[in-house]
Amino acid sequence: MAHNTGHSSPFFNIFGYTAYLQVLTHTEARELIASSPIAFTDEDVEWILTQSCCWPLLLQILCSERLFNLEEEENDDNWREEGLRQMKLFAHLLD
Template sequence: MGALTEAEAWELIASSPIAFSDEDVEWILQQSQCLPLLLQILCRERLFSLEDGETDDWREEGLRQIKPFAHLLEK
């Protein structure tokens, strides 16, 4: 499966049980390049951080988790 369109990715992220800020969504889209696997990983980290009431380290953790898939970002 290839990358989603930006509109499709926004729609997918909007289905989260807890809403993400526009800033968070933009960051997730940029880092994932709208690739479904990377979107899922980054969204999961953001959702877990919101559920736990933590707001600081989720981006760093998300980047750490997508690092093994960096080859997907190479065009």
């Protein structure tokens, strides 16, 4: 089907759209964080907002690490170190 329609990939309908997201407002970022199936503490929310500068990708990384940490019932801050490590690839967003 892709060949018949002139597309190069059978995934053209799935991956053919790119959305460019900008920085979220603090309200939008808080709403996104609040959608977590396990609530984060106010301290964690503030730390995530500060470190991510409300960039959606960075929010996703930090929230994912925090959620995983909570699901594993770990009571340490190793999730913060891991989140910051993963964010290094996207440091240009914070410039």
